[in-house]
Amino acid sequence: MIRLALLGTGNVGQAVIARLEALDDPGLCLVHISNTRVTVGPSLRESAPHVVLDATASDAVAARHADWLARGWHVVTANKLGRGASLARAEAIENACHASGARYGDAATVGAGLPLLRSLRALQVGGDAIHGVAGVLSGSLAWLLARFDGSVPFSTLVREARAAGYTEPDPRIDLSGEDVRRKLLILARAAGVPLEADAVQVESLVPQALAQADDIDAALDALDAPMHARLDAVREGRLHFVARWRDGIARVGLETLAPNDPLAAGSGTDNRVAIHSARYAHQPLVIQGPGAGAEVTAAAMLDDVFALRDQPTFAGTRSSKNVAIGIGRAIA
Numbered sequence: 122m123i124r125l126a127l128l129g130t131g132n133v134g135q136a137v138i139a140r141l142e143a144l145d146d147p148g149l150c151l152v153h154i155s156n157t158r159v160t161v162g163p164s165l166r167e168s169a170p171h172v173v174l175d176a177t178a179s180d181a182v183a184a185r186h187a188d189w190l191a192r193g194w195h196v197v198t199a200n201k202l203g204r205g206a207s208l209a210r211a212e213a214i215e216n217a218c219h220a221s222g223a224r225y226g227d228a229a230t231v232g233a234g235l236p237l238l239r240s241l242r243a244l245q246v247g248g249d250a251i252h253g254v255a256g257v258l259s260g261s262l263a264w265l266l267a268r269f270d271g272s273v274p275f276s277t278l279v280r281e282a283r284a285a286g287y288t289e290p291d292p293r294i295d296l297s298g299e300d301v302r303r304k305l306l307i308l309a310r311a312a313g314v315p316l317e318a319d320a321v322q323v324e325s326l327v328p329q330a331l332a333q334a335d336d337i338d339a340a341l342d343a344l345d346a347p348m349h350a351r352l353d354a355v356r357e358g359r360l361h362f363v364a365r366w367r368d369g370i371a372r373v374g375l376e377t378l379a380p381n382d383p384l385a386a387g388s389g390t391d392n393r394v395a396i397h398s399a400r401y402a403h404q405p406l407v408i409q410g411p412g413a414g415a416e417v418t419a420a421a422m423l424d425d426v427f428a429l430r431d432q433p434t435f436a437g438t439r440s441s442k443n444v445a446i447g448i449g450r451a452i453a
């Protein structure tokens with residue numbers, strides 16, 4: 122029996138609860154659910170989970186990952202602020218895993234669970250050397266830029282992307298390139314490169330009026346004129362928000378790509394990532410698929426839980442009281 126604690130009951134957290142309900146797996150038991158307002162079940166410490174599921178966007182929660190791992194609790198996260206924030210925090214997570222044997226499931230943090238991190242790690246286990254990564258890493262920006270033809274204000278599209286659950290809780294995290302920076306850091310670090318967060322050059326799409334706004338929704342209109350100007354300046358191809366890391370240089374920002382560029386394929390929230398390595402020296406390995414959405418993200422988190430099942434920690438553990446999933450649903 123694996124005891125799970127779920128932090129965060131928003132888009133992703135609710136999808137985790139719904140998936141647990143649908144799977145109805147007797148080997149999984151939800152012993153704690155919490156958001157910033159409500160806790161269901163005993164406190165996190167008292168519930169002594171085997172696995173903490175982080176479905177928040179909270180820096181304070183991510184700052185605790187290393188402590189939980191050091192305690193022997195596995196951590197499965199959609200929150201990128203563990204391995205995608207400061208290098209010191211990413212290294213603390215690494216060290217805690219080595220010291221305690223606990224595992225860190227981060228598949229959901231890049232590409233909403235596409236087999237990106239898994240492939241990067243498997244290539245290296247097989248003796249490959251990763252030379253660089255280039256990609257469209259934001260599902261929301263991919264979705265927005267695919268739709269943006271000037272007929273509808275960019276701000277209207279941002280509101281739609283937010284309502285569909287593709288953006289971060291604060292969409293400025295996507296629009297500023299910060300979400301993509303975090304993903305590029307996670308990928309580069311998974312490729313063995315100790316990249317500092319401020320080593321990534323980031324082009325932000327957020328005008329000052331939006332950056333400083335308290336009422337984010339009202340201030341989204343400030344995007345419309347500058348984004349229209351960017352669109353008008355495109356002569357051939359289409360705008361894409363691209364991340365690149367190679368030869369010590371890492372940058373994220375808008376680029377105009379020709380339709381036959383490998384990074385320009387796909388539709389909707391599709392992410393596309395090209396991995397350049399010793400094995401894939403002439404043609405990169407390209408991985409593509411939906412890169413945002415609560416359901417795929419929740420599925421990736423639970424895949425990471427299932428991957429833990431062979432861990433000795435769970436052998437012989439007693440069954441625990443399952444926190445009512447219906448209550449978890451009710452505290453959204």
Ligand SMILES: NC(=O)C1=CN([C@@H]2O[C@H](COP(=O)(O)OP(=O)(O)OC[C@H]3O[C@@H](n4cnc5c(N)ncnc54)[C@H](OP(=O)(O)O)[C@@H]3O)[C@@H](O)[C@H]2O)C=CC1
Pocket residue numbers: 128129130131132133134155156157158159176177178179181182199200201229230233286287288289290412413414415418453
């Ligand atoms: N949406 C997507 O497509 C994807 C999202 N992710 C990541 O998933 C995470 C969640 O995203 P999403 O569900 O859209 O966000 P939401 O804003 O919908 O939900 C966030 C949840 O976290 C809770 N929370 C915040 N701080 C804490 C805390 N200290 N302790 C417990 N709960 C807390 C919030 O509680 P309250 O309601 O009380 O404020 C809320 O329930 C983010 O890190 C995001 O980057 C990753 C891949 C894809």
Ligand SMILES: N[C@@H](CC=O)C(=O)O
Pocket residue numbers: 230232233258259260261262287288289295300412413414
């Ligand atoms: N806001 C993110 C969601 C997944 O990480 C994105 O747009 O890609």
